[in-house]
Amino acid sequence: MLNLRKRIVTDETNRPVAVQIDYADWCKIEEALGGTVMAKSPTDLARHMGKLDWPVDGLEYQQRVRSAWN
Numbered sequence: 001m002l003n004l005r006k007r008i009v010t011d012e013t014n015r016p017v018a019v020q021i022d023y024a025d026w027c028k029i030e031e032a033l034g035g036t037v038m039a040k041s042p043t044d045l046a047r048h049m050g051k052l053d054w055p056v057d058g059l060e061y062q063q064r065v066r067s068a069w070n
Helices: 023-033 058-067
Strands: 006-009 016-021
Touching: 016 023
Parallel strands: none
Antiparallel strands: 006 016
C-alpha cells in the first residue's frame, strides 16, 4: 500500500469535492497501475490516409470557405 499525502478540497458547505496529491505520488500510482499516461506513444495518423472519399481538393475547399468569412 502506498503512503500518500493528500489534501481534501471542500465546497462552501464543507463537503469534500476533490483530493489533491503530489505529482511524485501520482507517478507512483501510475507505475503501480502498470503504465503512465505521459509515456503513451503518439497515434500513427498515416493509417487513416485515403480513408475519406472527398470530392473536392482540401486546399480549394479551405480557401473557398475562408473567403466566405470576409
